[in-house]
Amino acid sequence: MTDLDTFRSETRAWLETNCPPEMREPVQSEKDMCWGGRNWTFQSDAQRVWLERMVERGWTVPHWPRDYGGAGLSPAEAKVLKEEMARIGARSPLSSFGISMLGPALLKFGSDEQKKRFLPEIARGEIRWCQGYSEPGAGSDLAGLQTKAEAVSGEEGGDHWLVNGQKVWTSYADKADWIFCLVRTSSESKHSGISFLLFDMTTPGVSTKPILLISGNSPFCETFFDDVRVPKDQVVGEVNRGWDVAKYLLGHEREMIAGMGLGATDGTLGSILRPDDPFLRAEVAAFDVDALAFAAMSERFFEMFKAGEAHPASPSMMKYAGTELNKRRHELVMAAGGSDALEWDSERSSEGKAARDWLRTKANSIEGGTSEIQLNIVAKHILGLPGA
Amino acid sequence: MPLLTDDQKMLQETAESFLAEEGGPAKQLRHWRDTGCTDGYGTDLWKQFGELGLTGICIPEDQGGLGLGAVEAALVLEEIGRNLTSSPFLTTAVVGARAIEGTAHAERWYPGILSGDAVLALAVDESSRHAPEKTAMTAERRGNGFVLNGAKQFVVHGNSADAVLTVARTAGSPGETQGLTLFAVPKGIANVESVTLADSSKAARLRFDNAELDADAVVGEVDGGWAPLSRALGAGRAGVAAELVGVAAGATAMTVDYLKQRKQFGKLIGEFQALQHRAAHLYGEIEIARAAALKAAELMDSGDDKADLMVAVAKAKAAAVSKLAVQEGVQMHGGIGMTDEHDIGLYMKREAVLGELFGDVYFHRNRVAELSGY
Numbered sequence: 001m002t003d004l005d006t007f008r009s010e011t012r013a014w015l016e017t018n019c020p021p022e023m024r025e026p027v028q029s030e031k032d033m034c035w036g037g038r039n040w041t042f043q044s045d046a047q048r049v050w051l052e053r054m055v056e057r058g059w060t061v062p063h064w065p066r067d068y069g070g071a072g073l074s075p076a077e078a079k080v081l082k083e084e085m086a087r088i089g090a091r092s093p094l095s096s097f098g099i100s101m102l103g104p105a106l107l108k109f110g111s112d113e114q115k116k117r118f119l120p121e122i123a124r125g126e127i128r129w130c131q132g133y134s135e136p137g138a139g140s141d142l143a144g145l146q147t148k149a150e151a152v153s154g155e156e157g158g159d160h161w162l163v164n165g166q167k168v169w170t171s172y173a174d175k176a177d178w179i180f181c182l183v184r185t186s187s188e189s190k191h192s193g194i195s196f197l198l199f200d201m202t203t204p205g206v207s208t209k210p211i212l213l214i215s216g217n218s219p220f221c222e223t224f225f226d227d228v229r230v231p232k233d234q235v236v237g238e239v240n241r242g243w244d245v246a247k248y249l250l251g252h253e254r255e256m257i258a259g260m261g262l263g264a265t266d267g268t269l270g271s272i273l274r275p276d277d278p279f280l281r282a283e284v285a286a287f288d289v290d291a292l293a294f295a296a297m298s299e300r301f302f303e304m305f306k307a308g309e310a311h312p313a314s315p316s317m318m319k320y321a322g323t324e325l326n327k328r329r330h331e332l333v334m335a336a337g338g339s340d341a342l343e344w345d346s347e348r349s350s351e352g353k354a355a356r357d358w359l360r361t362k363a364n365s366i367e368g369g370t371s372e373i374q375l376n377i378v379a380k381h382i383l384g385l386p387g388a
Numbered sequence: 389m390p391l392l393t394d395d396q397k398m399l400q401e402t403a404e405s406f407l408a409e410e411g412g413p414a415k416q417l418r419h420w421r422d423t424g425c426t427d428g429y430g431t432d433l434w435k436q437f438g439e440l441g442l443t444g445i446c447i448p449e450d451q452g453g454l455g456l457g458a459v460e461a462a463l464v465l466e467e468i469g470r471n472l473t474s475s476p477f478l479t480t481a482v483v484g485a486r487a488i489e490g491t492a493h494a495e496r497w498y499p500g501i502l503s504g505d506a507v508l509a510l511a512v513d514e515s516s517r518h519a520p521e522k523t524a525m526t527a528e529r530r531g532n533g534f535v536l537n538g539a540k541q542f543v544v545h546g547n548s549a550d551a552v553l554t555v556a557r558t559a560g561s562p563g564e565t566q567g568l569t570l571f572a573v574p575k576g577i578a579n580v581e582s583v584t585l586a587d588s589s590k591a592a593r594l595r596f597d598n599a600e601l602d603a604d605a606v607v608g609e610v611d612g613g614w615a616p617l618s619r620a621l622g623a624g625r626a627g628v629a630a631e632l633v634g635v636a637a638g639a640t641a642m643t644v645d646y647l648k649q650r651k652q653f654g655k656l657i658g659e660f661q662a663l664q665h666r667a668a669h670l671y672g673e674i675e676i677a678r679a680a681a682l683k684a685a686e687l688m689d690s691g692d693d694k695a696d697l698m699v700a701v702a703k704a705k706a707a708a709v710s711k712l713a714v715q716e717g718v719q720m721h722g723g724i725g726m727t728d729e730h731d732i733g734l735y736m737k738r739e740a741v742l743g744e745l746f747g748d749v750y751f752h753r754n755r756v757a758e759l760s761g762y
Contacts, residue, residue: 270756281757281762282750282753288760290676290705293677296698301679309391314675320668320672321672379667383664383668385658386659
């Protein structure tokens with residue numbers, strides 16, 4: 001038996017004993033996901049217990065170093081854990097932008113002090129983070145941001161940043177405890193005058209306002225900063241070099257969005273929908289070919305990424321392909337559901353799940369950089385096409 | 389899926405340089421086409437495949453081969469696709485070698501395959517659509533042997549093959565997978581009509597009119613031909629998928645190169661966003677198709693239950709992506725892409741043939757649906 005086999009059997013046994021049965025049921029709605037944070041209310045004892053047990057093992061961030069709340073697993077071990085969780089249908093114990101986006105950026109760019117301070121909190125789900133990138137009017141031109149942070153010497157001792165401006169499309173800003181935020185610290189150059197700043201959402205001068213979406217839900221907010229005072233040492237990386245941090249983080253965000261909604265089920269879409277119309281069946285089969293091929297690519301990309309063999313721009317390709325595929329998936333779900341799928345509000349509709357999910361996917365190819373932006377990046381950085 | 393091992397990378401590099409040098413279209417495809425070669429490929433090149441050990445890629449080590457698997461075959465086939473190499477590698481070293489593996493025919497044919505002397509072909513299709521279980525051709529027992537009646541078409545390299553692996557019905561009726569038998573039919577048994585396909589490769593239409601065959605021509609078991617046939621078709625479909633990925637990648641590399649050189653309206657056409665986005669889309673699709681082809685090969689090698697499903701996915705995906713790549717390739721080249729002088733059109737023709745071989749995109753989508761139970 002290899003070490004990996006031993007690890008697998010131990011992992012399997014541990015999950016069998018420790019993953020509550022309720023946490024092996026498929027996620028039905030956002031309520032079933034645990035986001036953690038200061039104001040989090042657990043939906044059930046099982047949800048709380050599951051998080052606590054996984055935190056204790058460092059398995060909310062299995063591949064992070066032990067010092068920062070992880071379990072220090074090798075890529076192969078982390079993969080085994082993922083497979084064993086999938087085998088019993090175990091839910092993710094924690095959904096967190098801290099884990100998927102900020103954490104990797106802090107691991108690469110953060111100071112020792114910042115890592116020690118923030119990473120264990122992220123691993124334990126104690127602080128819920130939101131991302132302050134987009135601004136009104138900037139859109140896909142992410143570096144066109146206006147929110148300003150001025151260095152001010154404090155009269156009561158201690159220097160700080162004074163932040164003024166507005167963000168938009170801040171996912172869950174109204175529920176988040178802290179924000180990681182791009183701010184302009186110099187106007188001399190578009191890209192090299194940006195800094196990456198962390199601050200508490202309860203700081204005076206921060207306010208949020210939800211934006212209602214076509215899906216009838218409101219995960220996004222407008223976020224306003226009015227003379228927000230932020231301690232000097234909460235810049236990640238160098239002042240004016242935040243664009244490097246931002247780009248690195250965007251790669252992780254795109255990777256995350258690329259995988260959203262896909263691979264969530266065991267079987268093919270056709271085996272779930274069982275289309276009896278021959279034309280729909282043909283379209284679903286064509287989709288399943290593309291989805292299974294994409295799943296093979298995701299797996300390969302993950303391995304290449306871990307081995308440092310992936311092109312740095314390849315998350316753009318993954319994000320583009322994955323999100324376009326997810327939109328197609330939901331179009332087919334709607335088609336197969338017929339008029340049932342259109343029920344927004346009825347006793348049978350479970351809060352219009354099919355329709356709301358379908359509408360939500362339309363944002364996939366916009367958020368985290370539009371499909372068009374991703375294609376620009378591939379054209380320029382991978383294919384080396386001129387003037388792109 | 390694990391990344392390529394160092395040995396696999398080395399094999400890939402060997403195949404890459406050998407085929408870019410010796411197997412490229414100018415030296416092989418165009419040459420044999422323009423000289424009216426009846427085989428459609430050069431026997432010297434096939435011998436070189438043998439010298440490099442590539443012909444024995446799927447042959448077990450104890451029988452003189454490299455004892456490698458579908459992943460390694462895929463690496464070679466992608467390079468064959470990229471260079472439009474004219475070679476019986478797929479039909480002989482992959483499909484043929486797999487079909488006869490573990491049977492009495494292995495001893496008979498492996499030495500010739502290893503040295504690059506023997507060529508094998510597979511005869512399945514009886515109509516213009518691929519449908520193996522619908523095989524109607526009959527093989528009746530007579531005396532110590534069989535009498536064959538029926539016809540086969542789209543038998544790639546069937547005109548020059550030393551043996552054609554031919555599936556015929558010894559029992560049951562069309563539509564059933566039971567009652568089929570695979571025969572290794574030596575030269576001179578069938579009536580052979582040589583066919584030149586759109587990509588200048590050679591194939592055959594075979595007619596069997598009371599053709600007599602010895603009993604030892606049976607590959608495996610009488611009435612149990614579905615097993616070796618499935619093995620051969622699995623290897624063939626996974627192999628064609630990899631070759632199609634190479635065709636797509638080769639055509640797209642040529643096209644992207646052209647976008648960086650060709651000027652119109654005072655600009656390089658590669659500066660136009662309409663073309664950039666199409667090229668970037670293609671890039672992603674090729675990466676996805678390559679991952680699917682490698683995954684299918686890997687699952688075959690490990691004997692995974694999902695191998696059949698993934699092979700169908702790989703063939704369908706690679707064919708669709710390759711078709712897109714050659715169409716975009718010719719379109720983006722504009723007028724020059726329509727000329728015989730330019731190679732991009734050769735990619736279009738090769739894709740059409742490979743896309744059809746061992747089941748087209750619709751066949752494999754349907755298979756994905758059936759294997760998924762819908």
